[in-house]
Amino acid sequence: MKNLSRRDFLKSTSAVVTLASINPALNAMVINNAKKILTTSHYGAFYAVVEDGKFVRTIPYEKDNHPSPMIEAMPDRVYTPTRVKYPYVREGFLKHEHKSDTTKRGKEKFVRVSWDKAFELVAKEIKRVQKTTGPDSIYAGCYGWWTSGNMHNVRNIAQRMLKLTGGFVDDVNTYSTGAIRVILPYVTGSASGYYKPSAWPTVIKNVDNLVIIGADPYVTNQIAWTSADHRYYDYMEDLKEESKKRKINIININPVYTETAQKLNAKQVSLKPGTDVALMLGIANYMYKNKLYNEKFMKKYTYGRKQFFKYLIGEEDNIDKTPQWASKITGISEKDIELLAKLFAKGKTTLMGGWAIQRMDSGEQSHWMMVTLACMIGQIGQEGGGFTFSGHYSNIGAPAATGPGLSAFPINFKNTKDIPWVNKKSKYIPVARIADMLLNPGEKFDYNGKKLTYPDIKMIYWAGGNPFHHHQDVNKLIKAWQKPESIIFIEPYWTASARMADIVLPATTTFERNDITFFGHGSHESIMAMKKAVEPIAESKNDYDIAVGIMDKLGLKELYTEGKKDEMDWIKEFYNNSLKQAKDKNIPMLEFDDFWEKGHTDFKISQKAKNYVSFKSFIKNKRKNRLGTPSGKFEIFSKTIESYNYDDCAPHPKWYEPMEYLGSKKANKYPYHIVSPHPKYRLHSQLNNTWLRNVYEVKGREPILINIEDAKEKGIKDGDVVKVFNDRGSVLAGAVVTSNIRKNVVQLCEGAWYDPADLQNGDTSCIHGHVNVLTIDKGTSKLAQGNIAHTALVDFEKYTGELPQIKVFTPPKTI
Numbered sequence: 001m002k003n004l005s006r007r008d009f010l011k012s013t014s015a016v017v018t019l020a021s022i023n024p025a026l027n028a029m030v031i032n033n034a035k036k037i038l039t040t041s042h043y044g045a046f047y048a049v050v051e052d053g054k055f056v057r058t059i060p061y062e063k064d065n066h067p068s069p070m071i072e073a074m075p076d077r078v079y080t081p082t083r084v085k086y087p088y089v090r091e092g093f094l095k096h097e098h099k100s101d102t103t104k105r106g107k108e109k110f111v112r113v114s115w116d117k118a119f120e121l122v123a124k125e126i127k128r129v130q131k132t133t134g135p136d137s138i139y140a141g142c143y144g145w146w147t148s149g150n151m152h153n154v155r156n157i158a159q160r161m162l163k164l165t166g167g168f169v170d171d172v173n174t175y176s177t178g179a180i181r182v183i184l185p186y187v188t189g190s191a192s193g194y195y196k197p198s199a200w201p202t203v204i205k206n207v208d209n210l211v212i213i214g215a216d217p218y219v220t221n222q223i224a225w226t227s228a229d230h231r232y233y234d235y236m237e238d239l240k241e242e243s244k245k246r247k248i249n250i251i252n253i254n255p256v257y258t259e260t261a262q263k264l265n266a267k268q269v270s271l272k273p274g275t276d277v278a279l280m281l282g283i284a285n286y287m288y289k290n291k292l293y294n295e296k297f298m299k300k301y302t303y304g305r306k307q308f309f310k311y312l313i314g315e316e317d318n319i320d321k322t323p324q325w326a327s328k329i330t331g332i333s334e335k336d337i338e339l340l341a342k343l344f345a346k347g348k349t350t351l352m353g354g355w356a357i358q359r360m361d362s363g364e365q366s367h368w369m370m371v372t373l374a375c376m377i378g379q380i381g382q383e384g385g386g387f388t389f390s391g392h393y394s395n396i397g398a399p400a401a402t403g404p405g406l407s408a409f410p411i412n413f414k415n416t417k418d419i420p421w422v423n424k425k426s427k428y429i430p431v432a433r434i435a436d437m438l439l440n441p442g443e444k445f446d447y448n449g450k451k452l453t454y455p456d457i458k459m460i461y462w463a464g465g466n467p468f469h470h471h472q473d474v475n476k477l478i479k480a481w482q483k484p485e486s487i488i489f490i491e492p493y494w495t496a497s498a499r500m501a502d503i504v505l506p507a508t509t510t511f512e513r514n515d516i517t518f519f520g521h522g523s524h525e526s527i528m529a530m531k532k533a534v535e536p537i538a539e540s541k542n543d544y545d546i547a548v549g550i551m552d553k554l555g556l557k558e559l560y561t562e563g564k565k566d567e568m569d570w571i572k573e574f575y576n577n578s579l580k581q582a583k584d585k586n587i588p589m590l591e592f593d594d595f596w597e598k599g600h601t602d603f604k605i606s607q608k609a610k611n612y613v614s615f616k617s618f619i620k621n622k623r624k625n626r627l628g629t630p631s632g633k634f635e636i637f638s639k640t641i642e643s644y645n646y647d648d649c650a651p652h653p654k655w656y657e658p659m660e661y662l663g664s665k666k667a668n669k670y671p672y673h674i675v676s677p678h679p680k681y682r683l684h685s686q687l688n689n690t691w692l693r694n695v696y697e698v699k700g701r702e703p704i705l706i707n708i709e710d711a712k713e714k715g716i717k718d719g720d721v722v723k724v725f726n727d728r729g730s731v732l733a734g735a736v737v738t739s740n741i742r743k744n745v746v747q748l749c750e751g752a753w754y755d756p757a758d759l760q761n762g763d764t765s766c767i768h769g770h771v772n773v774l775t776i777d778k779g780t781s782k783l784a785q786g787n788i789a790h791t792a793l794v795d796f797e798k799y800t801g802e803l804p805q806i807k808v809f810t811p812p813k814t815i
């Protein structure tokens with residue numbers, strides 16, 4: 001495998017060309033009787049080229065105008081040495097089962113067992129826990145980004161199984177939108193308010209100021225939840241064309257001058273991380289005092305403006321939120337704040353918010369404040385105005401085609417007469433409270449107006465996620481992880497989480513099984529077949545077949561499968577449900593056999609969809625189309641939130657000092673704010689175990705962006721290895737010195753595989769650069785209890801010791 005240095009890579013102009021030239025599969029390629037199989041993935045659609053039964057390379061799908069370079073790593077995803085090839089059980093667990101020493105997780109060897117033995121062990125353990133401590137002691141939230149495909153929806157597969165055995169504890173919300181999913185229903189009346197923004201064609205034609213607040217859509221639209229069509233990039237080409245005809249201001253509010261900012265030649269507002277609410281308050285204050293805001297809009301379409309204005313000008317707390325006040329907090333000059341206020345009030349302004357800014361302490365406030373500011377600007381419901389909170393995600397904003405829905409593998413059962421317990425409602429936790437739950441069984445906590453109690457978890461069953469990647473404060477998680485009596489993971493790879501389990505069952509990747517999904521998460525342009533390209537690696541099994549194997553041991557197979565033979569029976573049923581919907585609405589759609597042969601059935605995008613403007617119907621007739629809030633309007637003050645009487649979430653948008661930021665006392669000890677956005681060449685931790693990591697790693701470590709001046713002060717050069725640390729832990733990372741990041745801010749992307757220095761002897765520092773060793777595990781507030789991954793301070797220094805060898809990409813020792 002050729003090792004391309006980051007510098008070589010960065011010198012080149014086109015990522016795709018460079019990647020192609022170093023992709024080992026491509027270099028070796030001779031197409032001899034190759035089969036081309038169309039499939040799709042989070043990274044986009046492509047043809048899998050299969051030669052002699054081996055997946056050798058990918059060819060982009062002709063309908064994707066901007067294929068992601070990540071698809072080139074797909075063959076490596078199948079053949080990586082980090083695949084779990086057989087079922088394994090931790091040595092101590094095999095001997096003592098639920099009475100094993102749980103502190104040995106991640107330390108003891110794994111023993112290979114037969115599938116029969118593995119199914120038996122899992123079935124026995126489920127039965128035991130259901131019988132002794134019951135469903136409220138089994139955690140099966142299964143949070144994660146398993147592969148696309150409505151059939152192998154691995155969370156549903158696992159949850160249907162546990163439901164049938166008696167029930168389980170679930171999770172609610174996501175790490176993605178932990179805060180906005182909870183706050184927005186109070187403000188806009190629906191959580192889907194962040195999901196369906198105005199269509200890009202109307203925005204592009206009409207917008208004068210596109211204000212990107214904490215988003216990097218050129219990076220994040222590479223992937224999509226169902227499968228990526230990359231239409232965002234088509235629309236950005238249109239935006240560039242449009243801006244040749246008339247002036248469009250693109251403003252990037254972000255401590256980093258991102259790829260998006262560079263591509264769109266944006267003006268940079270490089271604020272201190274975690275201070276967006278203060279910045280917006282400063283802008284709002286100036287607009288209010290200088291009568292630059294739309295009073296008519298506020299009166300007609302919002303509720304509670306007066307209470308908010310009292311706070312804004314200091315009548316509530318004696319602090320006038322002036323640009324001068326905001327300047328001190330944000331590091332943005334008073335003049336620039338005033339300029340932004342004047343600019344927003346002139347022309348059509350779209351506020352485009354990403355999600356990192358709500359993955360922060362008091363993360364509920366940022367998007368509430370953005371809605372408030374958009375209301376003050378007063379252009380919601382107009383072409384080119386208002387706000388959009390999902391234009392950076394899954395290519396949402398692309399106009400949607402007119403087509404049917406597509407069913408997914410069901411958690412629920414059709415006929416529940418003989419199995420009434422499956423109707424029992426699951427207990428749940430907000431997803432990011434997992435470590436608190438494990439550590440504090442029986443403890444009461446606040447969530448969204450309710451008092452909940454942490455259940456006492458004895459068993460974790462997880463398919464399709466990587467908590468030792470996604471959860472904050474790894475050292476706290478390691479302690480929490482020792483609490484349950486059994487931990488079962490279904491995984492294709494030896495991830496950090498799989499290594500910390502008792503039983504690991506090897507799952508196939510999507511290329512080793514059949515499935516079905518939408519091409520285009522926002523556009524729903526086609527329903528696409530995801531045909532099996534190669535045979536399963538070693539003894540890996542499809543997630544569905546793993547569940548069926550366990551259910552068989554428990555005598556529940558018939559009920560679980562509804563008598564169906566295999567995955568194709570389900571896939572046909574899902575497709576035929578869609579076909580029926582389509583026929584009822586006179587939408588042309590292929591019959592199943594023709595669809596499966598062709599690989600896709602396509603739907604048309606109407607002119608109406610291209611003209612879609614969010615909240616237009618509400619603005620047209622606010623009584624008929626009232627919002628789902630108590631007042632039917634945008635709520636800038638929420639009586640419901642007021643009734644909760646929370647000390648960390650006021651009834652109107654408010655600036656709260658985050659527990660760590662550059663203005664806090666902690667900054668004297670740890671003077672650098674660490675942000676951990678989503679990586680360009682990975683999906684979280686996925687693909688880190690492919691050759692693609694050679695493109696960006698520095699001396700085998702995850703790259704960390706360091707400001708030029710900071711690096712100079714610390715005697716650090718581009719390409720050095722640095723140790724990054726705080727009271728929670730430390731990691732090694734590879735320095736990339738740049739002027740594209742604000743001074744005193746460093747960026748270490750989420751998702752580098754956790755490689756503890758010496759777990760056996762208690763050294764849990766990461767030698768590879770996993771950022772969550774450094775982050776804080778706390779809820780955003782009592783309201784949403786979302787994660788606060790982006791609220792963290794660190795220090796760093798040049799690492800001068802001997803470089804430890806990376807171990808995590810070599811499978812663990814097994815017997």
Ligand SMILES: Nc1nc2c(c(=O)[nH]1)N[C@H]1C(S)=C(S)[C@@H](COP(=O)(O)OP(=O)(O)OC[C@H]3O[C@@H](n4cnc5c(=O)[nH]c(N)nc54)[C@H](O)[C@@H]3O)O[C@H]1N2
Nearest residue numbers: 144145146147175176464465466470490676684685686789
């Ligand atoms: N510091 C910091 N932390 C963060 C974030 C951040 O911004 N900063 N972002 C957060 C966000 S928004 C998210 S969504 C989470 C993501 O967290 P995760 O979704 O847990 O991260 P992934 O690495 O995508 O893990 C998915 C796992 O599923 C496995 N998998 C894939 N396909 C299949 C399959 O078909 N079957 C089975 N059984 N397994 C499969 C993969 O191998 C992988 O290990 O991370 C969160 N963590």
Ligand SMILES: Nc1nc2c(c(=O)[nH]1)N[C@H]1C(S)=C(S)[C@@H](COP(=O)(O)OP(=O)(O)OC[C@H]3O[C@@H](n4cnc5c(=O)[nH]c(N)nc54)[C@H](O)[C@@H]3O)O[C@H]1N2
Nearest residue numbers: 176214215216220253254273274354355356677678683684
């Ligand atoms: N390539 C790729 N694409 C992805 C993913 C992936 O892993 N890889 N993950 C997907 C998932 S699950 C999700 S949830 C979305 C995530 O989408 P987002 O949450 O929007 O993405 P992030 O990368 O976490 O952060 C976006 C930007 O916020 C900036 N930022 C950080 N702190 C601050 C701050 O205090 N103020 C401001 N104004 N900006 C700040 C970061 O510098 C970054 O440029 O992306 C999706 N897309």
Ligand SMILES: [Mo]
Nearest residue numbers: 174175176177
């Ligand atoms: Mo996410």
